Amino acid sequence: MDTFDLHPDLVPAFHAILRKARRIVVFTGAGASAESGIPTFRDAQVGLWHRFRPQDLATPEGFLRDPALVYGWYEWRRAKVAAAEPNAGHRAIAAWAQTRDVTVITQNVDDLHERAGSSRVIHLHGSIFAARCFDCGAAYKLPPPSVDAAGTGEAMDPPRCAACNGLIRPGVVWFNENLPQREWAKAEELCRTADLLLCIGTSGLVYPAAGLPQVAAQAGAPIAQINPEATDLDALADFNIRGTAGKIMPRLVAAAMQG
Ligand code: BJW
Ligand code: ZN
Numbered sequence: 001m002d003t004f005d006l007h008p009d010l011v012p013a014f015h016a017i018l019r020k021a022r023r024i025v026v027f028t029g030a031g032a033s034a035e036s037g038i039p040t041f042r043d044a045q046v047g048l049w050h051r052f053r054p055q056d057l058a059t060p061e062g063f064l065r066d067p068a069l070v071y072g073w074y075e076w077r078r079a080k081v082a083a084a085e086p087n088a089g090h091r092a093i094a095a096w097a098q099t100r101d102v103t104v105i106t107q108n109v110d111d112l113h114e115r116a117g118s119s120r121v122i123h124l125h126g127s128i129f130a131a132r133c134f135d136c137g138a139a140y141k142l143p144p145p146s147v148d149a150a151g152t153g154e155a156m157d158p159p160r161c162a163a164c165n166g167l168i169r170p171g172v173v174w175f176n177e178n179l180p181q182r183e184w185a186k187a188e189e190l191c192r193t194a195d196l197l198l199c200i201g202t203s204g205l206v207y208p209a210a211g212l213p214q215v216a217a218q219a220g221a222p223i224a225q226i227n228p229e230a231t232d233l234d235a236l237a238d239f240n241i242r243g244t245a246g247k248i249m250p251r252l253v254a255a256a257m258q259g
Contacts, residue, residue: 014239017222018256021100021196026093027212028106028113028245031201031227035087035246036112038080040201059175063134067167068155074170076153078128079145081110089200089245090116092253099257105187107202107209109172122183122190124209130171133161140168179208191216198252199225200245204233213237226252 030040041054052069056062063070094117096102103120104113109128113121131140138161147153159168173179187209191197197216204210213223213236224239225231226248234240241248 011239014224015255017196017224018252019258021256023190023193023195024096024100024102025190025194025197025216025221026102026104027197027199027202027209028104028108029200029202029204030108032089032106032245033084033087033108033110033112034201035089035244036084036110038077038084038108038110038112042203055175058172060134060177063167063169063174066155068157071158071169072147072154072156074128074172075145075147075156076149076151078142078170079147079149081112081128082145083149084110084112086112086116087246089249090118092249094118096253096256103190105190105212107206109170122187124173124179124183124187126170126172126180128170128172131168132171133164133166134169135166136161136164138163184208187212188215191221192219194219194221197221197223199223199227199233199237200249201227202231202233204231 030038034040057070057073090112093102093104093113097118097120103122104118105122105124106113107125109123109125111127111129129142131142132138133140140159140161147156160166161168191212192215194216197213199213202210204213210232213233217223217236222239223233223237224241225233225237226241226243226245228242228244
């Protein structure tokens with residue numbers, strides 16, 4: 001395993017893989033959107049929400065226990081995403097797809113990959129812009145976010161379903177919920193057939209998504225990781241690049257395109 005700083009183009013073995021790879025899977029987590037001002041999952045537990053654990057906010061049980069608390073947290077986050085712009089990392093990934101077969105598998109519930117121009121994006125954990133009824137599943141059209149993206153948010157009663165009066169919930173995948181089946185099957189298939197898996201900004205702690213690098217490794221694909229911190233994926237990765245997505249990705253894609 002190689003660990004290096006800032007210049008992926010200085011590591012010949014990695015450079016060779018980058019130039020040769022045709023089917024590339026980019027697997028992203030919250031760190032990919034951090035430089036767009038979107039707090040990472042754990043960092044989003046600030047302000048009003050700092051005293052809550054993930055299982056209080058991102059589970060069906062937590063939502064039912066205190067719907068206004070959880071709904072307010074998601075509305076604050078939705079406003080933040082709506083006000084954010086893709087960063088240099090998102091843009092570099094989109095540019096890479098002009099010369100290579102690049103698919104993004106993201107755990108993020110934002111739409112910043114799409115807004116940067118990536119057309120093949122698989123969302124494993126849903127979307128913060130989709131909403132549906134907790135009880136009957138009917139889709140609910142969200143109005144533009146009404147909360148202050150710069151503020152710290154507040155609790156907010158969720159709207160009610162027009163069909164059954166059930167509570168409206170965000171269309172994301174919470175702990176103890178299944179991932180969307182079609183997206184998961186596609187993600188596994190892509191990892192089995194990739195020439196390179198690039199993991200960006202994920203702690204690698206949340207399963208089953210965190211198992212995808214293992215799928216790619218078992219199929220023989222080299223694994224590279226971009227993250228300023230050590231993660232649970234370090235031991236599996238062939239190349240650990242310590243740095244931020246926005247700084248590393250433009251250089252990495254420039255190096256890849258030399259091939
Ligand atoms: C930067 C950066 C920069 C910062 N540049 N990098 C097998 C083993 C163990 C446990 C389980 C297992 N299978 C299932 C489980 C249970 C559970 C689980 O994994 N628990 C673990 C905590 C142990 N999994 C589930 O419940 C899943 N469902 C499931 O398995 O269904 C079957 C089932 C049914 C019934 C009962 C039981 C099982 C569902 C998981 C859904 C996860 N949902 C969330 C919330 C989505 C909505 C929302 O956003 O609110 O998804 S949780 C949260 O974690 C969110 C994220 O997508 C996900 C991953 O987090 P991510 O992206 O890695 O972010 P962070 O914050 O952890 O890390 C950020 C990283 O970025 C850090 O490393 C930084 O250093 C880095 N960074 N700046 C690059 N500029
Ligand atoms: Zn309903």
